[in-house]
Structures are given as C-alpha cells and as structure tokens.
Amino acid sequence: xxxxxxxxxxxxxxxxxxxxxxxxxxxxxxxxxxxxxxxxxxxxxxxxxxxxxxxxxxxxxxxxxxxxxxxxxxxxxxxxxxxxxxxxxxxxxxxxxxxxxxxxxxxxxxxxxxxxxxxxxxxxxxxxxxxxxxxxxxxxxxxxxxxxxxxxxxxxxxxxxxxxxxxxxxxxxxxxxxxxxxxxxxxxxxxxxxxxxxxxxxxxxxxxxxxxxxxxxxxxxxxxxxxxxxxxxxxxxxxxxxxxxxxxxxxxxxxxxxxxxxxxxxxxxxxxxxxxxxxxxxxxxxxxxxxxxxxxxxxxxxxxxxxxxxxxxxxxxxxxxxxxxxxxxxxxxxxxxxxxxxxxxxxxxxxxxxxxxxxxxxxxxxxxxxxxxxxxxxxxxxxxxxxxxxxxxxxxxxxxxxxxxxxxxxxxxxxxxxxxxxxxxxxxxxxxxxxxxxxxxxxxxxxxxxxxxxxxxxxxxxxxxxxxxxxxxxxxxxxxxxxxxxxxxxxxxxxxxxxxxxxxxxxxxxxxxxxxxxxxxxxxxxxxxxxxxxxxxxxxxxxxxxxxxxxxxxxxxxxxxxxxxxxxxxxxxxxxxxxxxxxxxxxxxxxxxxxxxxxxxxxxxxxxxxxxxxxxxxxxxxxxxxxxxxxxxxxxxxxxxxxxxxxxxxxxxxxxxxxxxxxxxxxxxxxxxxxxxxxxx
Amino acid sequence: xxxxxxxxxxxxxxxxxxxxxxxxxxxxxxxxxxxxxxxxxxxxxxxxxxxxxxxxxxxxxxxxxxxxxxxxxxxxxxxxxxxxxxxxxxxxxxxxxxxxxxxxxxxxxxxxxxxxxxxxxxxxxxxxxxxxxxxxxxxxxxxxxxxxxxxxxxxxxxxxxxxxxxxxxxxxxxxxxxxxxxxxxxxxxxxxxxxxxxxxxxxxxxxxxxxxxxxxxxxxxxxxxxxxxxxxxxxxxxxxxxxxxxxxxxxxxxxxxxxxxxxxxxxxxxxxxxxxxxxxxxxxxxxxxxxxxxxxxxxxxxxxxxxxxxxxx
Numbered sequence: 005x006x007x008x009x010x011x012x013x014x015x016x017x018x019x020x021x022x023x024x025x026x027x028x029x030x031x032x033x034x035x036x037x038x039x040x041x042x043x044x045x046x047x048x049x050x051x052x053x054x055x056x057x058x059x060x061x062x063x064x065x066x067x068x069x070x071x072x073x074x075x076x077x078x079x080x081x082x083x084x085x086x087x088x089x090x091x092x093x094x095x096x097x098x099x100x101x102x103x104x105x106x107x108x109x110x111x112x113x114x115x116x117x118x119x120x121x122x123x124x125x126x127x128x129x130x131x132x133x134x135x136x137x138x139x140x141x142x143x144x145x146x147x148x149x150x151x152x153x154x155x156x157x158x159x160x161x162x163x164x165x166x167x168x169x170x171x172x173x174x175x176x177x178x179x180x181x182x183x184x185x186x187x188x189x190x191x192x193x194x195x196x197x198x199x200x201x202x203x204x205x206x207x208x209x210x211x212x213x214x215x216x217x218x219x220x221x222x223x224x225x226x227x228x229x230x231x232x233x234x235x236x237x238x239x240x241x242x243x244x245x246x247x248x249x250x251x252x253x254x255x256x257x258x259x260x261x262x263x264x265x266x267x268x269x270x271x272x273x274x275x276x277x278x279x280x281x282x283x284x285x286x287x288x289x290x291x292x293x294x295x296x297x298x299x300x301x302x303x304x305x306x307x308x309x310x311x312x313x314x315x316x317x318x319x320x321x322x323x324x325x326x327x328x329x330x331x332x333x334x335x336x337x338x339x340x341x342x343x344x345x346x347x348x349x350x351x352x353x354x355x356x357x358x359x360x361x362x363x364x365x366x367x368x369x370x371x372x373x374x375x376x377x378x379x380x381x382x383x384x385x386x387x388x389x390x391x392x393x394x395x396x397x398x399x400x401x402x403x404x405x406x407x408x409x410x411x412x413x414x415x416x417x418x419x420x421x422x423x424x425x426x427x428x429x430x431x432x433x434x435x436x437x438x439x440x441x442x443x444x445x446x447x448x449x450x451x452x453x454x455x456x457x458x459x460x461x462x463x464x465x466x467x468x469x470x471x472x473x474x475x476x477x478x479x480x481x482x483x484x485x486x487x488x489x490x491x492x493x494x495x496x497x498x499x500x501x502x503x504x505x506x507x508x509x510x511x512x513x514x515x516x517x518x519x520x521x522x523x524x525x526x527x528x529x530x531x532x533x534x535x536x537x538x539x540x541x542x543x544x545x546x547x548x549x550x551x552x553x554x555x556x557x558x559x560x561x562x563x564x565x566x567x568x569x570x571x572x573x574x575x576x577x578x579x580x581x582x583x584x585x586x587x588x589x590x591x592x593x594x595x596x597x598x599x600x601x602x603x604x605x606x607x608x609x610x611x612x613x614x615x616x617x618x619x620x621x622x623x624x625x626x627x628x629x630x631x632x633x634x635x636x637x638x639x640x641x642x643x644x645x646x647x648x649x650x651x652x653x654x655x656x657x658x659x660x661x662x663x664x665x666x667x668x669x670x671x672x673x674x675x676x677x678x679x680x681x682x683x684x685x
Numbered sequence: 686x687x688x689x690x691x692x693x694x695x696x697x698x699x700x701x702x703x704x705x706x707x708x709x710x711x712x713x714x715x716x717x718x719x720x721x722x723x724x725x726x727x728x729x730x731x732x733x734x735x736x737x738x739x740x741x742x743x744x745x746x747x748x749x750x751x752x753x754x755x756x757x758x759x760x761x762x763x764x765x766x767x768x769x770x771x772x773x774x775x776x777x778x779x780x781x782x783x784x785x786x787x788x789x790x791x792x793x794x795x796x797x798x799x800x801x802x803x804x805x806x807x808x809x810x811x812x813x814x815x816x817x818x819x820x821x822x823x824x825x826x827x828x829x830x831x832x833x834x835x836x837x838x839x840x841x842x843x844x845x846x847x848x849x850x851x852x853x854x855x856x857x858x859x860x861x862x863x864x865x866x867x868x869x870x871x872x873x874x875x876x877x878x879x880x881x882x883x884x885x886x887x888x889x890x891x892x893x894x895x896x897x898x899x900x901x902x903x904x905x906x907x908x909x910x911x912x913x914x915x916x917x918x919x920x921x922x923x924x925x926x927x928x929x930x931x932x933x934x935x936x937x938x939x940x941x942x943x944x945x946x947x948x949x950x951x952x953x954x955x956x957x958x959x960x961x962x963x964x965x966x967x968x969x970x971x972x973x974x975x976x977x978x979x980x981x982x983x984x985x986x987x988x989x990x991x992x993x994x995x996x997x998x
Contacts, residue, residue, distance in 0.1 A: 387748045398750075407796060408782075408789040417785050420842075427837050439833040439992050443985075446788075446829035447822065453796050454818035461803035461814070467746055527780060540842030546781040547764065547790070554760040558910060561737060562755075565906035569740040576744045576807045576902060590803060590811020598819040602978045 008059035010067045010084055014138070017052035018131060020045050025127035032120020039110045042123030043103045046130060050099035053134060057093045060084045061510055068140065070202075077201040083140035086510035087275065090351060091137040091260075091267045094358045097493065098259045099130060105366050105486025106252050108479060109373065122162065122250075128155040129256070136264055142191040142201040146184065149264070153180035156261055159253045160245045172244040179231055179241040186228030187268075193221040194276065206276035218277065222284045225272045233265025235325065236295040237637050239318045243302075246317070247310035247378060251369025254310060258317045259362035266324055266354050273332060274347070274515040285332030286434060292325025293441050300451045301606060304458070304599055305633050307380045307592040309368045312459055313361065316404060319448060320357040324350050326441060327419045330426055333434075335516065342425050344512040344520030345535045349418035351508065356411040356497060360403040363490035367397035370479040370487070371463060375472045380459065380592045385468040389476040394464045396487040401456035403494045406449040409544035409551070410498035414532065416449060417542055421534035451599075458595045467586040499545050502529050593631065600633070608634040693767055693777035700766040704916040705729035707923070707955060714963045729916060733909045741905030746806040754801030755907040759914035761794035766921050770848040770928050772947035773936045779845035784832050787844070787925070788825075791877075791918060795821055798911070802899035809891060813898025816974060820883065820895065823981045824876045830988030831869040834862055834995055835929050844925075851932040858930050865991035867930045871961075872984035874926055876977070878919045880962060882969040883977050893971055920955075923962075927954045 024045025031038045060067055066085035073079050084092075113119050132155055135148035157180070161173030195201050197217065198209030210218065231238040242262070246254045269288075273280050299319030306312035327350030334343035370393040371386060372378055387394040403410040423445070426438035468474035478484075497504055502525045509519045523535045531543040578584040600609050611631040615624045659666070709726035716723025743751065765787050767778040782790070799818050802810035836842045838857075839850040857863055876883045884895040891898065900911050928935065934950025936943035972980060 385746075387750070402793070402796065405792075405796065406789065407793040408786055413789055417789075420785055424833065424836060424842065427833075428840070435996070436993060439830060439837070440989070442833055443826040443830045443988070447826040450792065450818075450822035450825035453792055454799075454822050457796060457799045457803070457814060457818055461800050465748060465750060465800065465804040466806035531780060534842075536840075539840065540783040540785065540836075541780050542783060542786050543781040546778070547786060550764045550767070550778065550781070551760045554763050555756055558756050558759050562906040562910065565737050565739075565909075566741060569738060569905065571741040571743060571905070573745045573747075574742045576746055576805050577809070578807075584807070586806070588808050589806050590808055590815065595803075595811060595815045598815055598974065599822070601975060602819065602823065 007063060008055075010056050010060040010063070011069055011082075013052050013056035013059070014082070014084060017049045017056060018134060020049035020052060021127045021131045021134070024049065025124045025131070028123025028127065029120045032118055035114040035119050038119040038123055039107070039114065042110065042119060042126060043107045046099055046103040046106075046127065049127075049130065050096045050103060053092055054096035054100070056084065057089045057096065060089050061086060061093075061507060064510060066514070068204075070140070077195065078143045079141050079202070080144060081140035081202055082135075082138045082144075083203070084138055086514045087267070087270055088137040090355070090507070090511055091263065092134060094263070094355050095130075095133055095137065095260050098256060098358055098362050098490075101362065101366070101486045101489045102252050102255055103486075104489065105255075105369075105483045108482035108486075109250075109252050109369060111480070112373065117162075122159075125155050125158040125162075126253070129159065129253075129261075133260060133264065137267060140203045142195060142203070145203075146187065146191070149187065150184055152261065152264065153177065153184065156180075156245075156253075156257065160249045160257075162250055162253070163248065166248070169248040172241075172248045176241045176245040179238065183228045183231035183238075183265075186224045186231070190221050190224035190228060190272075193217055193224065203271070203276060207278050210277045215281070219281065219284070221277065222273070222280050225268065226284075226288070229265040229268040229272075230291070231265070232262060232268070233321045233325075234262050234295075234318050235265075235291050235321060236298050236318060237641055239295070239299070240638055240642060242318060243306075243311045243314040246314035246365075247308060251310070251365055251372055254313075255362040255365035255369070258314065258365055259358040262317060262321060263354055263358060266321070266328070266350075269325075269328060270347075270351070270515070273328075274335070279335050280332055282333055282336045282434075285329050285336060286437070287329075288325050288332055289329030289437070289441060292322045292327075292329055293444050294322070295319065295325065296322030296448045297444055297451075298606075300448050300455060301599075301603060304451060304455045304596045305607060307462075308378045309371065309380050309383075309459065309463060310365070310378050312380075312455070313364050313368060316364075316452065316455070317357075317361060319452065320353065320361065320404070323416065323419060323445065323448065324353050324357065326350075326445065327353060327415075327422060330419075330422045330438075333426065333430065334422075337429055339429050340516045340518045341520055341523065341535060342422060342429060344516050344518055345418060345425070345524065346422035347512060347515065348505070348508045348520070348524070349415055349422050351511065352418060352505075353412075353415035356403070356415050356494075359490050359493045359497070360400045360412060363396060363400040363487055363494065364404065366483070366487050366490070367393055367400060370483055371397075371476075373479060373483075374476040377472050380462045382470040383463045383468070383473045384466050384470075384586065384589065385464070385473060386476050387464040390464075390478045392484045393479055393487065394460075396484075396491045397464065398460055399491045399494050401460045403498070405453040405456050407453065408498075408542075409548040411494050411501070412498075414498060414501045414542075414544060416445065417532070417540075418534070420445060421540055425534065425536065425539070454596075454599070458592055462590075462592045462595065466589050469586050469589065469591075499548050501544060502532055505532075606636070608636070610634070689777055692773075692775065696767055696771055696777050697763065699771060700763060700917055700920065701913075703952075703955075704920040705733060705913065707920050707959060708916045710956060711959050711963055714959060715966060718963060718967045729912075733913050736904075736909035736912065737906050739905040741907060743907075744805045744807070744902050747804045747902070750797070750800050751804040751902075752907070754797040754804075755903065755910035755914070757797040758794040759910040759917075761790040762914040762917040762921065765790045766917055769844050769921060769925055770935060771924055772944065772951045773939075774845055774848040774852060774932075775937075776845050776848075779843055783842035784836065784844055784847075784925075785842055787921075788828065788832075791921075792821070794914065794918070798899055801903075802901075805902045807902060809894075809898045809901045812891065813895055813901070816895045817899055820876055820977055820981070823978050824873050824984070827869055827981055827984035827988050828873040828877075830985065830992055831866040831873065832929075834866040834988065834991040837992075837995060838862075844929075848928055848932055848935055849937070851929060852935055852937065855933060860994075862991045862994040863930060865987050865994060867926070869984045869987035869991060870926050870930075872980060872987070874922050875962070875965065876981060876984075877922055879915075881966040882972040882980070885971050923955060923958050924951075927951075927958055 070081040132152035139145035303315030331346035406416040614628040799814035802814035936947035
C-alpha cells in the first residue's frame with residue numbers, strides 16, 4: 005500500500021473548514037445558501053479529517069510536521085499520533101452526524117437568525133478542535149484552546165436576546181478563562197524545565213523536574229483540564245451552557261468539547277509528564293468517583309431535558325476519569341498491561357459517551373424543535389408522532405445506562421474489570437478503594453438507568469401532557485439520518501467491540517509502551533476478556549444473538565395465545581372513576597420523589613404547598629405547589645467566591661483614583677520592580 | 686460447540702421447569718407456616734398455563750414499548766439463567782458473560798418493565814416503576830460489593846471460574862468474609878425478588894405494592910411471560926447465592942452419577958434457601974418504603990466489612 009498523504013488530507017480538511025467559515029459569513033444574506041454551505045463544508049471537512057486519521061492510525065507511525073514561525077518558542081507544529089488521532093476520529097464521526105442533522109435543523113433559523121454567523125462560529129469551533137487535538141506546540145495548543153472557547157461562547161450565547169443565554173455564555177467564558185489561566189501556568193512550569201514549547205521536548209525534561217514542580221504542574225493541569233471537562237466542583241458551567249445553545253451545538257459541546265479536557269489530561273499526564281505520582285492517580289480516581297455519583301444524582305432531579313443530559317455528561321466524565329485514574333496508578337505501580345486495560349476503558353468510554361450523548365442531545369433537539377419546550381413535564385406521548393426520534397433516543401438511553409449489549413456496557417465493563425484488578429496490585433490501604441469505587445460505579449449505573457427511565461418515559465410515553473406535545477410532529481428526514489448514524493454506531497460499537505478494539509493498540513503502544521489488545525480478545529475473536537488469564541469474559545455479540553434466539557419461543561407462545569384467544573385494546577384501569585386523563589399521569593417530579601427523599605441530605609429539598617378552598621379543605625379550588633432543591637455548589641462555593649471577588653474589587657477601586665499622575669507613578673514603580681527582578685537574575 | 690448447545694438446552698429446560706416450581710414451593714411453605722393449606726406447589730404452573738390461554742387486553746394509551754417489555758423481561762432472565770452454574774460447574778454460556786453481564790441483563794429487563802409500567806399512563810404503573818428503580822438503584826452497590834468479595838477470592842468475574850475455585854475449598858464459607866458477603870447478598874436477594882420486608886408479592890394495595898403496580902395493566906400471555914420471567918429471575922438470584930457460597934455437589938464432569946447427585950443436591954439446597962426466605966417473610970412485617978434504604982444500607986455495610994475482612998483474615 006502506498007503511503008496515504010495524511011498531512012495533505014489533514015491540511016485540506018482544515019482548509020475546507022476555513023473556507024466554510026468564510027463562505028458562510030459571506031452568504032449571510034441568502035439563508036438557504038448559507039445553510040447548504042455550512043453543512044456541506046462541515047461534512048466534507050470532517051470526512052477528510054476522518055480519512056486522514058484512519059489512514060494515519062492504519063499506517064502505524066505518527067505523522068509529525070513543523071513550520072517555524074519566527075516567534076521564539078512558537079512554531080506551527082502538528083502531530084497526528086494515536087492519541088490525538090483517536091480524538092480527531094471521535095470529532096469527525098460526531099461532525100458528520102451533526103452536519104447531516106443540521107441540514108434540517110437549521111431550516112427553522114431561516115429568516116429568523118443569521119445562519120452565516122452561525123456557520124462561521126461553527127466552523128471556527130471545528131477548526132480549533134482539530135488543531136487542539138493535533139497541536140504539538142504548547143502555544144499552538146493554547147491558541148486552538150482559546151479559539152475553541154471563544155467560538156463556543158459565541159454559540160452558547162447564540163440566542164443572545166434571551167437573558168438566560170447571555171448569562172450562561174458569561175459563566176462559560178469566565179470558567180473557560182479560569183482554565184486557560186491554569187494551563188498557561190502549567191505550561192510555564194514545563195517550558196521552564198525544557199527550554200522549548202514543543203510537546204516532544206517535555207517528556208525528557210519532565211524526568212528532571214523536581215518533585216515539587218512536577219506536583220505543581222500536575223495540579224495546574226488537573227485544574228485547567230478539569231474545568232473544561234466539567235468535573236465536580238467545576239461543573240457549574242455545563243448545566244448552564246449546554247441547554248441554552250442550539251441543540252446541534254449542545255451535542256458537540258457535550259460530545260467533544262468537554263472531552264478536550266480528557267484529551268489534555270491523557271496527553272500531559274501520560275505522555276508529557278510521563279506518569280504522575282500515585283497520589284495524583286488516586287486524586288483523579290476519587291474526583292472521578294465524586295463527579296460520577298453527584299452528576300447522576302443531580303441529573304435525577306432535573307426535568308429540563310437538556311439540563312438533565314448535561315448533568316449526565318458530568319457523570320460520564322467521572323466514569324472516564326475513574327478509568328484514567330486507575331491507568332495512572334497502575335503505571336506508577338509498574339503494571340503496564342493493567343494500565344493499558346484501564347486506559348482503553350477510559351478512552352473507549354470517551355468515544356462511547358461522545359456518540360450516545362451526541363445522539364441524545366440531537367434527539368432532545370428534535371423534541372425541542374417539534375414541541376418548542378425543554379420541560380419534560382409538558383411532554384408525553386411523543387412516541388406516536390415521532391417514532392424514529394423515540395427509537396433513536398431509546399437506544400441512546402439504553403447505551404448511556406450501561407446496559408448490555410450496547411457500547412456503554414462494554415466500556416463500563418472494562419472499567420469494572422480494571423478496578424477489580426486494582427485490588428490485587430496496590431498497597432493495603434488504597435486497595436480497598438478500588439472495590440468501593442466499583443460499588444459506586446454500580447450505584448451510578450443503576451441511578452442512570454432510573455434517570456433514563458424517567459427521561460424516556462415522561463418524554464415519549466403515555467399521554468401528551470399539554471397542547472405542545474399533542475401537536476408534535478416528526479423531525480425532517482435529514483435530522484433522522486443524523487441520529488440514525490449515531491444509533492447505528494451505538495449498536496455496532498456494542499456488538500462488534502472485538503473488531504474495533506485493535507484501534508487502541510497504537511495508543512497504548514505510544515503512551516505505555518505496550519500493545520495490550522491481543523490480551524483482551526479470545527474465543528475466536530468474539531469474546532472480550534479483561535486481559536489476565538482466568539479473569540472475566542463477556543461477549544456482547546453472543547448476548548445479542550442469545551436474546552434474539554430466546555425471543556423466538558417467547559414470540560411463538562404469545563402469538564399462539566393471541567391467535568386463539570384474541571387481543572383487544574381497552575381503557576386503562578381508572579379505579580372506577582371514569583375519565584382518566586393526562587393529569588393523572590406520573591410526572592418527572594413524582595418519579596424522582598423517592599430518591600429525593602432518600603438523598604435529602606444532599607438535595608435539601610424545599611417545598612411549599614398552598615391550598616385555596618371555599619368550604620372544606622378536602623375540596624380545594626386550586627393548589628399551588630412549589631418544590632426546589634438546593635444548588636449546593638452554587639450556593640456554598642461560588643456565591644461566597646463571587647462575593648469575595650466583588651468585595652476585593654471594591655477595595656481595589658481606591659487605587660484607581662482616576663488621576664493620571666497616580667497611573668504614571670504605578671507604571672514607574674512597576675518598571676523599577678521589573679528591572680530589579682531582571683538584574684537580580 | 687455441540688457440547689455448549691446440549692448443555693444450554695438441558696439447562697434451559699431446567700430453568701423453565703424449576704422456576705415456577707420454586708415459586709410454588711415458597712407459596713406453599715409460607716401458607717403452611719401461617720397454618721393455611723395453601724394452593725399447592727403446582728399452582729404457579731397452573732397460573733402460567735391459564736394466563737397463556739386467556740385473551741389479552743392492551744391499554745389504548747400504550748405504545749410498542751408496553752408490548753416489548755414482557756419479551757425483554759423473559760429473554761434477559763432466561764439468558765442470565767444460562768450464564769450461571771446450576772447443577773454443574775460448567776455454566777453453558779459462562780464464557781460469554783460473567784457476573785457483570787448477569788447484573789446488566791437483569792437491569793435491562795427491569796429497565797423495560799419500568800418503561801412498560803409508565804407507558805400506560807396509569808398512576809399505578811408510574812408509582813411501581815419509580816419505586817422499583819429507586820430500590821434497585823440502592824441495592825446495586827451492596828450487591829456489587831458482596832459479589833466483588835467473592836470475585837476477588839476467585840480472581841475472576843466469570844461464574845464458572847468462581848464455582849470451580851469454590852468447589853475446591855468446600856469449607857470456605859466459614860470464613861468471616863464469606864459469611865458477611867452471604868448476609869449482604871441475602872438482603873439484596875430479598876429486595877431484588879420483591880419479597881417481604883421490601884415488597885409484598887401478594888398485595889394489590891397501592892400504598893405497598895412495587896412489582897405488582899408495574900405489571901397491573903398486563904394480562905394474558907404478556908402477563909404469563911412476565912410472571913414466568915420473574916420466577917426465573919428469582920431462581921437465578923437464589924442459585925447465584927447458593928452456588929457461590931455453598932458449592933457442594935456441583936458436578937464437574939459429565940458422568941450420570943455426578944450429574945444426578947448434582948441435580949439432587951441442587952434441589953435440596955434451593956428448598957433450604959426457600960425455607961430461609963419463607964422464614965424471613967413470615968417473621969417480618971413489610972417495611973415502610975422509606976425504611977427500605979436503611980435495610981439496604983445494612984447490606985452495603987455488611988458487604989464493605991466482608992471486603993475488608995478478606996485481607997484481614
């Protein structure tokens with residue numbers, strides 16, 4: 005096979021994205037044209053990037069190229085290696101689905117909103133994401149990172165006439181800059197050690213860093229990437245920003261933008277720093293654990309469909325970090341094989357979450373498109389007008405709940421296995437943490453299943469709860485195709501996992517110096533094993549086939565019964581009171597009531613009931629019910645912080661007297677101080 | 686391949702036939718303990734047979750999810766039954782799914798049943814689904830911890846491997862960690878199979894019912910599938926409990942004698958466990974819903990203690 009021009013395809017893809025950005029904005033006055041340009045170029049660019057990545061991985065060796073810029077420390081260095089390539093592949097898959105979806109989705113923007121500006125920001129986001137995953141120079145990486153933050157800001161605040169969107173955008177941009185600040189400092193530590201900003205130089209330099217500096221670098225990067233990934237307690241921007249963005253953008257935000265944090269951690273901790281101390285691995289694991297459990301617990305209390313999904317992103321980032329933390333711990337403990345399994349668990353879950361979360365957000369987008377509301381309590385019965393959307397959403401819901409035989413199950417299974425393996429290889433006190441983490445992962449999974457029973461059933465099943473839901477219609481075909489692609493990916497990655505896993509060989513080889521996938525596949529290529537002899541095995545393909553085979557006799561039994569004794573439809577049991585209506589249905593709030601009471605320590609629920617009656621309190625005329633849970637992190641952590649910043653700024657105002665003489669004096673003092681520092685060195 | 690198929694076929698027959706019998710035995714034993722005559726051990730067969738021969742009424746409000754749920758419940762429970770060792774240490778499909786797949790598949794069945802409950806639009810269904818998902822969510826970590834304790838001892842989550850290790854150490858169940866894990870898993874069993882003090886399988890009172898509320902709208906062959914599937918699930922969980930902790934008599938080869946002994950010992954063990962369940966059911970009153978988490982918390986703590994004692998003793 006002749007070498008595929010990876011670099012050319014990659015650069016062509018970038019060029020297509022950039023052309024798309026310019027062409028969209030140039031055609032802003034012709035909305036239909038702008039829509040076609042926007043979706044068409046995104047689709048072309050993503051396909052080119054996908055080609056570049058797939059061939060880059062198939063050819064085995066990383067492709068690296070660098071163009072000097074003339075500015076010290078800065079060069080246009082790119083590296084298409086296994087880790088970045090994997091994230092670029094994830095991005096490309098999502099963009100292909102989202103671009104097709106957007107053909108239909110953006111149609112309602114025509115005449116109402118500026119598709120040109122949307123397309124510009126959208127393509128800017130895609131370019132910056134691609135550069136972030138391929139940059140091999142710290143400053144190029146930071147530029148990609150910053151452009152991504154700005155483009156995402158523009159898209160989050162795209163419905164800028166709504167106060168909610170503007171506020172969410174503001175919160176997002178503040179958090180994004182807190183994280184870029186941490187990253188700048190972190191890179192400063194590394195650059196000071198190596199004297200160069202090339203990623204390739206960090207690895208050698210990190211070995212000579214003092215342990216204090218190494219720890220400092222770890223903490224700074226963990227903060228920076230953690231904010232972007234939305235780990236608790238830095239998660240507050242996610243449930244604010246994701247719901248208010250247009251749905252195709254929410255899908256990308258949750259699917260891939262937050263994953264840049266995961267990418268950064270894998271890149272810096274495993275590649276650049278070449279491993280971190282074991283306390284750091286434990287910290288990642290524990291933070292992941294907390295994010296997973298709290299993320300799903302908060303998700304359960306939401307009845308805004310998109311906010312619910314945003315909280316699930318926090319949960320899944322937690323699950324990914326559990327795998328990543330285990331990988332870091334095993335690597336320090338000298339078990340590259342186990343580290344490989346844990347890393348594959350984390351990265352495979354990253355891909356899986358990207359796919360099913362994107363699918364769920366697109367599904368929520370269709371619902372929003374059709375009903376005009378994000379509030380689940382106003383929905384219901386949508387499975388009849390929107391059968392395809394409902395089916396896609398159901399597959400996504402099963403996958404995200406980690407139920408067999410879909411893809412979410414496989415990556416959670418690998419995570420469980422690496423946590424179990426951790427018991428055998430670590431010291432006596434930390435080892436107990438691993439099975440406990442496994443138990444908490446089980447709790448997370450079960451709560452996620454409960455949450456998606458709620459999300460799917462309240463949205464799509466039973467009777468419509470209002471006129472918005474009863475006038476719903478199915479989404480246009482292109483939107484269904486976009487969701488269909490991702491639905492197919494969920495099923496394929498679940499059932500065909502053993503054929504897909506070899507993709508990870510190059511990544512574990514690059515980061516851990518070991519190809520581990522061969523240990524994970526047994527039983528004529530159908531069975532997934534946990535890597536060590538005698539450990540667990542599972543085969544989703546056989547499970548799927550087994551379920552289908554068993555379906556046969558069950559169907560036979562029922563169909564014979566139905567043929568001979570009939571099947572008719574009748575009204576639901578209404579306790580003898582005629583006229584069961586949608587008002588009698590269970591609501592999302594009611595569904596999660598039991599859990600709200602059980603975890604009331606966390607939620608601190610508050611409720612208020614006012615009854616208005618004429619004669620007897622047993623026959624109320626109207627009932628006013630209000631219930632809310634305490635947003636603990638916002639109230640206890642961020643509100644005091646905000647207050648502190650405001651107080652501090654007020655105090656700082658005294659030196660901003662507005663007198664030009666004072667300012668000149670400040671400049672003079674600063675100059676003297678800087679000179680003094682310079683001379684002293 | 687042929688061996689797997691024959692083994693699967695035999696175990697499938699055993700599952701389908703023994704599961705209703707076990708439900709019947711539990712009902713009869715319970716009746717006897719309460720000095721009633723009871724319906725007889727064959728009643729569950731009669732119930733399923735009767736339901737299969739009834740016409741079916743499907744709610745007007747229901748979608749295809751309502752119809753899909755019985756199939757999913759039945760198929761997942763049966764498939765899980767083929768992954769656990771019953772009378773021999775070779776579970777037919779143990780290579781294709783260990784204990785994590787077992788828990789996952791049971792959760793899939795529950796997921797669809799809960800959707801089926803909510804699909805009708807009846808408040809009863811929603812109530813049942815909400816309670817079922819809540820209780821199973823808080824039972825899950827305790828179950829996982831207890832199973833991890835055993836899995837760590839065997840160094841595998843594969844149930845056949847676990848059974849093979851267990852067979853070689855018959856007196857292992859006397860170890861504190863095993864006893865604690867057994868206690869934890871027993872509580873989880875009570876919760877997962879919907880028995881007193883967590884749920885009452887014989888009630889149709891809206892204040893107390895959980896499982897029955899979810900399946901209230903099902904009738905005819907659908908209900909037969911659900912009832913059969915639930916009894917298989919109960920059998921599977923009881924088998925799991927018995928065979929991981931007391932693996933006596935599990936045959937490890939295919940001679941007629943060992944297989945016969947395996948079957949006889951297996952049935953005896955199941956009846957013994959059924960007696961325990963019946964004793965617990967009769968001696969306790971049903972707990973209030975919001976006291977159930979405390980019970981499951983006890984199970985979780987027992988599981989954690991079991992885990993800690995694996996490397997203390």
